[in-house]
Amino acid sequence: KKRYNIALLPGDGIGPEVISVAKNVLQKAGSLEGLEFDFKEMPVGGAALDLVGVPLPEETFTAAKLSDAILLGAIGGYKWDKNEKHLRPEMALFYLRRDLKVFANLRPATVLPQLVDASTLKKEVAEGVDMMIVRELTGGIYFGEPRGITINENGEEVGVSTEIYAAHEIDRIARVAFETARKRRGKLCSVDKANVLDASILWRKRVTALASEYPDVELSHMYVDNAAMQLIRDPKQFDTIVTNNIFGDILSDEASMITGSIGMLPSASLGESGPGLFEPIHGSAPDIAGQDKANPLATILSAAMLLKYGLGEEKAAKRIEDAVVDALNKGFRTGDIYSPGNVCA
Amino acid sequence: KKRYNIALLPGDGIGPEVISVAKNVLQKAGSLEGLEFDFKEMPVGGAALDLVGVPLPEETFTAAKLSDAILLGAIGGYKWDKNEKHLRPEMALFYLRRDLKVFANLRPATVLPQLVDASTLKKEVAEGVDMMIVRELTGGIYFGEPRGITINENGEEVGVSTEIYAAHEIDRIARVAFETARKRRGKLCSVDKANVLDASILWRKRVTALASEYPDVELSHMYVDNAAMQLIRDPKQFDTIVTNNIFGDILSDEASMITGSIGMLPSASLGESGPGLFEPIHGSAPDIAGQDKANPLATILSAAMLLKYGLGEEKAAKRIEDAVVDALNKGFRTGDIYSPGNVCA
Ligand SMILES: CC(C)[C@H](C(=O)O)[C@@H](O)C(=O)O
Ligand SMILES: CC(C)[C@H](C(=O)O)[C@@H](O)C(=O)O
Numbered sequence: 001k002k003r004y005n006i007a008l009l010p011g012d013g014i015g016p017e018v019i020s021v022a023k024n025v026l027q028k029a030g031s032l033e034g035l036e037f038d039f040k041e042m043p044v045g046g047a048a049l050d051l052v053g054v055p056l057p058e059e060t061f062t063a064a065k066l067s068d069a070i071l072l073g074a075i076g077g078y079k080w081d082k083n084e085k086h087l088r089p090e091m092a093l094f095y096l097r098r099d100l101k102v103f104a105n106l107r108p109a110t111v112l113p114q115l116v117d118a119s120t121l122k123k124e125v126a127e128g129v130d131m132m133i134v135r136e137l138t139g140g141i142y143f144g145e146p147r148g149i150t151i152n153e154n155g156e157e158v159g160v161s162t163e164i165y166a167a168h169e170i171d172r173i174a175r176v177a178f179e180t181a182r183k184r185r186g187k188l189c190s191v192d193k194a195n196v197l198d199a200s201i202l203w204r205k206r207v208t209a210l211a212s213e214y215p216d217v218e219l220s221h222m223y224v225d226n227a228a229m230q231l232i233r234d235p236k237q238f239d240t241i242v243t244n245n246i247f248g249d250i251l252s253d254e255a256s257m258i259t260g261s262i263g264m265l266p267s268a269s270l271g272e273s274g275p276g277l278f279e280p281i282h283g284s285a286p287d288i289a290g291q292d293k294a295n296p297l298a299t300i301l302s303a304a305m306l307l308k309y310g311l312g313e314e315k316a317a318k319r320i321e322d323a324v325v326d327a328l329n330k331g332f333r334t335g336d337i338y339s340p341g342n343v344c345a
Numbered sequence: 346k347k348r349y350n351i352a353l354l355p356g357d358g359i360g361p362e363v364i365s366v367a368k369n370v371l372q373k374a375g376s377l378e379g380l381e382f383d384f385k386e387m388p389v390g391g392a393a394l395d396l397v398g399v400p401l402p403e404e405t406f407t408a409a410k411l412s413d414a415i416l417l418g419a420i421g422g423y424k425w426d427k428n429e430k431h432l433r434p435e436m437a438l439f440y441l442r443r444d445l446k447v448f449a450n451l452r453p454a455t456v457l458p459q460l461v462d463a464s465t466l467k468k469e470v471a472e473g474v475d476m477m478i479v480r481e482l483t484g485g486i487y488f489g490e491p492r493g494i495t496i497n498e499n500g501e502e503v504g505v506s507t508e509i510y511a512a513h514e515i516d517r518i519a520r521v522a523f524e525t526a527r528k529r530r531g532k533l534c535s536v537d538k539a540n541v542l543d544a545s546i547l548w549r550k551r552v553t554a555l556a557s558e559y560p561d562v563e564l565s566h567m568y569v570d571n572a573a574m575q576l577i578r579d580p581k582q583f584d585t586i587v588t589n590n591i592f593g594d595i596l597s598d599e600a601s602m603i604t605g606s607i608g609m610l611p612s613a614s615l616g617e618s619g620p621g622l623f624e625p626i627h628g629s630a631p632d633i634a635g636q637d638k639a640n641p642l643a644t645i646l647s648a649a650m651l652l653k654y655g656l657g658e659e660k661a662a663k664r665i666e667d668a669v670v671d672a673l674n675k676g677f678r679t680g681d682i683y684s685p686g687n688v689c690a
Contacts, residue, residue, distance in 0.1 A: 085546070090540050090541075094541075120466050120467055120470040120577055120578060121466060121577075122465055122467055125465045141541075142541055144505075147542075147543045147544075149543055149546065149547050152511060154511075156511050156512045157512045157547055157551075158510070158511045158512070158547070159510050159542075159543050159544035159546060159547030159548065160489075160508070160509045160544060161508040161542040161543050161544045161545075162505065162506075162507055162508070163505070163506040164503060164504070164505045166497060166502070167501045167503070168501060193591070193594075195433065195435050196435075196486075196487055197486060197492075197504075197506040198492045198505060199492075199504035199505060199506045200506075201430070201494065201504060202503070224594075224595055225594045225595050225598040226598065228573065228598050228599040228602075229598045229599060229602035229607070230602075231599075232577065232599065232602045232603060233465060233602050234465075246538070247595075249538075249569075249570045250569055251573070252570075253570040253571065253573050253574045254573040254574060254576075254577065254599065257574035257575075258577060
């Protein structure tokens with residue numbers, strides 16, 4: 001039997017309840033494929049702030065770092081919203097991403113035929129949408145220096161953030177994107193703002209230069225403002241998208257809403273080595289926490305990504321994906337994706 | 346009779362044809378309200394590059410600067426896409442915005458009842474959408490220093506852009522936004538990424554501080570990734586949005602596509618003094634240029650904004666707005682908004 005160490009970071013709000021469901025599903029899928037999991041559950045985010053006063057305790061980071069893969073629930077809540085920046089739950093996410101060096105964030109946005117009505121887009125526009133957004137996750141304006149709030153020569157406050165990418169940071173995320181596109185429909189759209197931003201000019205140059213190594217992938221470029229439009233006008237045109245940290249943040253959330261089922265969407269954050277970080281893209285939803293209303297499918301599908309991308313256990317991953325489709329076909333729904341005629345889970 | 350000097354900058358692609366229509370409409374509306382216009386037509390963008398080798402000739406800038414208001418068509422085209430940055434048509438836009446100091450960009454996104462079917466959003470989601478996006482236009486990452494592509498200590502290329510806002514830049518755009526909201530439905534949503542960007546932390550702080558001067562306006566804050574989602578989930582929730590240059594670029598394009606009729610949407614760029622710059626938000630559409638297919642309504646409505654915001658001629662502006670509604674009610678349509686049963690204009 002193969003054994004894996006899985007770090008479970010339930011976090012805040014609905015995090016604990018969706019993680020506990022996904023854990024059971026992992027165990028079940030694993031047992032059917034001869035896998036065993038040792039789970040280590042550790043506090044993170046607001047839960048960790050309440051417990052020990054920091055968003056990412058060292059023991060949590062160490063457990064995560066030493067694991068084979070990490071499954072995270074959700075982070076944040078009203079309770080800590082007034083905290084100073086370094087004492088905010090979200091800081092745990094930054095530290096985890098940065099210190100685990102998981103630079104490649106894969107965010108699928110898929111409209112399942114069973115859920116096409118959940119989209120606010122017209123049926124003919126939404127149906128068949130199936131894209132993967134590859135977001136750079138450890139660079140750009142999220143981490144660039146200088147940053148901060150300073151006083152200028154007029155005695156006035158000035159806020160600064162720096163969008164910065166080195167060639168190797170662009171190359172490594174572009175390679176992940178080309179590889180991803182190659183395994184999908186072979187189309188890669190790189191999104192930037194090269195008509196304005198120098199950081200984007202370098203981005204476009206490096207991505208373009210790599211294209212010759214992937215002759216089977218059709219590369220195109222799109223400005224981010226146009227991409228925000230095209231996602232609504234005709235989302236089916238996209239296969240794989242690659243973009244920087246901040247544009248990826250915005251566009252992947254936009255794409256997720258196009259599917260109409262943000263409670264369904266998983267994500268994977270991967271580095272060159274070391275464990276990957278897997279989490280639903282929805283937040284902690286404090287308003288419905290503890291009421292057994294949360295849709296666990298995003299976390300369950302994150303567990304599937306964990307098996308596939310984190311452990312290379314494609315068969316066990318497939319079992320989970322199939323089980324999700326199966327449950328939907330049987331009509332089971334949580335409130336967020338319920339339509340008349342479904343069985344309310 | 347009142348006389349006004351209007352600088353017309355037709356620009357590229359469909360620019361000249363939509364400007365010539367809007368000019369006639371301006372003249373007609375003006376004559377009905379006792380206004381006379383002296384038009385001065387000047388080259389800009391690609392047209393200027395072809396003519397004199399720079400995107401914004403000094404004579405063009407001077408004519409614009411000395412006018413009472415500027416009506417611009419569209420800028421750019423495949424022909425100049427490979428030009429070096431400083432010889433790209435779009436540079437004319439930056440220079441105009443920067444040197445005219447038009448820091449406040451007003452971009453309405455309205456779904457007209459006659460055109461609700463043009464949206465890819467479901468009818469019940471799209472109908473009644475009526476928002477105004479107030480985008481900061483002369484600061485932030487578009488203009489911040491340092492920027493460029495340099496070589497780092499490893500001999501590697503690094504691309505840098507700087508998001509930077511001084512307190513007074515935030516205050517003046519926030520005031521425009523509060524005033525705008527006050528004249529509309531009294532709701533202002535400030536969009537930032539204050540959970541990550543220091544520039545956004547200052548943004549939120551300043552906007553919040555001003556709120557007490559506008560007790561009749563209800564202020565809320567939203568992260569940009571959430572805003573990109575909410576625009577699709579429930580665009581009717583928005584009245585007035587204020588945001589920085591780059592987020593405004595992305596969100597206003599997203600919002601325009603929600604209305605389904607990007608060929609319909611005008612914009613106004615205003616400074617503290619001096620002429621305003623009025624232009625359709627669509628681009629130069631080189632593929633349909635010269636074929637009399639372009640929808641002129643965005644430019645006609647930009648002329649209405651010119652009258653209203655640029656010259657304070659509300660009555661003449663109203664005449665144009667009414668005429669547009671009238672033409673739509675009679676069923677006239679260009680191809681981009683045509684549905685069966687309409688009269689093809
Ligand atoms: C919580 C927030 C800091 C985070 C981000 O911006 O990266 C989130 O929006 C995400 O996309 O994972
Ligand atoms: C053409 C481009 C540089 C410009 C911008 O990004 O400001 C355009 O997208 C706009 O929104 O007016």
